[in-house]
Amino acid sequence: MYMPSIFHDNFMDDVFDSVFSVPFEYKKAVNQMSTDITDCGDFYQLEIELPGYAKEEVKAELKDGYLTIEAAKEETKENKEEQFIRRERFTGKCSRSYYVGDQVTKEDIQAKFDNGVLALRIPKKEAIEKKEDHYILIE
Known part of the structure; x- marks a missing residue:
């Protein structure tokens, strides 16, 4: 004991x-965002735990094939008369990125935030094969 x-x-x-x-x-x-990713056939379902965050504190951005989730919690104003023994509530930013592919657009993704869980539905899309010429021009 x-x-x-x-x-x-x-x-x-x-x-x-x-x-x-x-x-x-x-x-x-x-700062950890626990995530479950489920393959649902035609789409992927991501469920990201963000306990203690409000919908307004969460942002999702799609750029260059990466889906980035950012959550920011601002510091609360303290009462000057209070003397904390311990303070464990997180204030600041945390983020996590997931590669979803260049072919996915922001219009393709459906997002819903409920009870501290951000649920994202991302459709599966075939990668567009770029035909590149690998030959060197000889003069």
């Missing part, structure tokens, strides 16, 4: 470090 020392200045840190570090390893989990 863990017994924190009451003789240290950081008594509360000792107590809460023990409680929150095992088994969660909180620091490693911050």
Whole structure:
């Protein structure tokens, strides 16, 4: 059993470090967007967990074949009279990119945000084979 020392200045840190570090390893989990990708035949279904974010704090961008999801949480204003013992709510930005191919357009992708989960439906499209001339011109 863990017994924190009451003789240290950081008594509360000792107590809460023990409680929150095992088994969660909180620091490693911050900024991670857990994602499930399902092959649904004609399309892929992505479900990305973004707990604690509002729809307005989430952006999706498609550029050069990469779908980038970004979530940003702004710092809340603190009451000057409050003295936090520990503060674990994340503020800042996190993002993750997925390669979906050059042939997919933003109009092809359907997105819905509900209960902290961003669901994306991305159609499967055949890659357009570019015919390239590999011969060197000899003069």
